[in-house]
Amino acid sequence: MRVSMFGFGRLSAEGKVGIASGVVFFSMLISRTLISERVDKSTRALLFRVQFLLFINCLLLLGSLYIWKRVVRRLCGVRASASPVPHRCWRIFVLLFLSCAHGSYLCMFFLVDTEPHWLSMLTFSCLGVYVILLFFLFVFGCLKRIGKLLSRSRSGEEVVAGGSASQTVLALLVTAILAVYGLVNAAQPPRVVEVEIPVEKLPESLNGLKLVLLSDIHLGPTVGRSKLQHVVTMVNELDPDVVVIVGDLTDSQVSRLRSAAEPLGQMKPRLGSFFATGNHDYYTADIEGWFEFLHTMGIESLHNNHAKVFRPEQAGDWICLAGIDDLEARMLRYPGHGMDVEKALSGCSAESPIILLAHQPQAAKQALQQRPDISLVLSGHTHAGQLFPLTILAFLMNPFFCGLYRVSEHSMVYVTPGTVYYGIPMRIFSHSEITNIILKRGKEN
Structure with a gap:
């Protein structure tokens, strides 16, 4: 009643x-x-x-x-x-x-x-x-x-x-x-998409540097070792200088996916492999475990910090490759984590180009507002919608959806549609992608 x-x-x-x-x-x-x-x-x-x-x-x-x-x-x-x-x-x-x-x-x-x-x-x-x-x-x-x-x-x-x-x-x-x-x-292998991106301040010794971009692999219930092994084989065939993974590598803990993730150790870039977190990596509540595992695989985790990328014969010419924690780390109250652009870029030289790994396009936008001197931001997260009609939501909710964007005279953003998929093993009006980015000297050089 x-x-x-x-x-x-x-x-x-x-x-x-x-x-x-x-x-x-x-x-x-x-x-x-x-x-x-x-x-x-x-x-x-x-x-x-x-x-x-x-x-x-x-x-x-x-x-x-x-x-x-x-x-x-x-x-x-x-x-x-x-x-x-x-x-x-x-x-x-x-x-x-x-x-x-x-x-x-x-x-x-x-x-x-x-x-x-x-x-x-x-x-x-x-x-x-x-x-x-x-x-x-x-x-x-x-x-x-x-x-x-x-x-x-x-x-x-x-x-x-x-x-x-x-x-x-x-x-x-x-x-x-x-x-x-x-x-x-x-079910098809990822497409290899080659993109030339002009970068201001890029030293001559790094002109033509090959950077392979991966994102949104989502190791978990519908993505396992065999798919990752195929991706790693394709990456090695590109003979990259650098490999970067821009978040959402996994949807579960290391203890459950260690064997599935082992092919990551087979990547052989000349100048190093790097990882920045995505929101799903935090959902696992095991990000430190993944950092430790990736370290054993020879992959450096950029946890609000940066690394100098240079050729051994020209150590004075380098790129500041930085990575920030995902936007949702702070919202999830993950201890010791949270997007911090200034900390990530602290120590980067004003004479060197800055490339930032930021999983979400919204984070890319915020980072560029804080630091307009960033040359290039690499993001993922959107999956280019992955599944129609979710494409519509992904397009409306992100400032950058998919592909290359010129944000200012000095800054650009590239958003990959993702290397595999999340959960649902479908892609409608989108494709999986391994992005082979060729860095070229900008006009001012």
């Missing part, structure tokens, strides 16, 4: 799930703000992952209710008892599909190993199909409503937002085509 008095009992299922999503989301914000650094990192990481899992599944439940109404009720009718056997089989199939999508992020907890587990690949593939289908069901439903408004048609009684059965079938067809394309596209 009391619940009904407050109106909660009269809410629709979508309304109740929406309220639950809001509660979980605000609990995430509150816990991030109030939990002190005295709480050990593993506990905070576990709390964050559980909250994130609950939040994601609340959002997925909203979408699942929407999909069920359009894909099952619209096609099979409301009364299950009146449905023939094919309709009942269709209901079971859709229910299993939705269950797989909901279970995908559980794989982050239980199914991370040297190579991806088949169940991880299945559930994350279902999540990709889920996202595409939800988008097209919603878009076709909106188009139907707009069409009715424009035509001022009053024919037909109350219509559900999902539109007619024919629109649902069309959404299913488009989703199937895009999902197959996305799976095949993501």
Whole structure:
């Protein structure tokens, strides 16, 4: 009775799930703000992952209710008892599909190993199909409503937002085509993209220096050793001077992915390999463990600091290669971590070019506002959207989306679409990339 008095009992299922999503989301914000650094990192990481899992599944439940109404009720009718056997089989199939999508992020907890587990690949593939289908069901439903408004048609009684059965079938067809394309596209080796970038103050001895850029490898439930081994082989074939990994190397702890990450030790750049953190590296709550592991692999971690890159025969000519912690390190209250541009560049010579590794384009923008003397910022994070329609969100939420941008007369930003993918083994309207950057002397030289 009391619940009904407050109106909660009269809410629709979508309304109740929406309220639950809001509660979980605000609990995430509150816990991030109030939990002190005295709480050990593993506990905070576990709390964050559980909250994130609950939040994601609340959002997925909203979408699942929407999909069920359009894909099952619209096609099979409301009364299950009146449905023939094919309709009942269709209901079971859709229910299993939705269950797989909901279970995908559980794989982050239980199914991370040297190579991806088949169940991880299945559930994350279902999540990709889920996202595409939800988008097209919603878009076709909106188009139907707009069409009715424009035509001022009053024919037909109350219509559900999902539109007619024919629109649902069309959404299913488009989703199937895009999902197959996305799976095949993501399974292809990364493209090698060569980009020449002019850099002011670049010494003659470093003119033509080859810097290979990697990002967003996301070792975890759907990316394992074999994919990384292939990437490393392709990198070595480019015969680079320098290799940089700009964040999101991993989605789990070193103890679970040590064997999967071992091919990193096979990279053979002449002047060194370097790593800067991404947001997902902090989600593992094991960043120090990864720093130690990468050190054993011959990769230097740039934790708000820099390294001098030079050819042995010309030690006086060098590039300041700096790396900053990811933006979310401070938001996650990760002890001893947080983006600090001034600290990273402290000691860089005014006569030498500065190349900054900053995982998120938003961090690249902030860094250039603080230090306009940065010659080049290398970022990732966006995946070039990876999966349509997430492309739209990635484009709107980042100041730099993908490719090369000239920010000022003296500064440029390059954003890679990523070397592999995150979670969902699909790429739609984007491609994995290994970027072979050739540094050239700028005009002032």
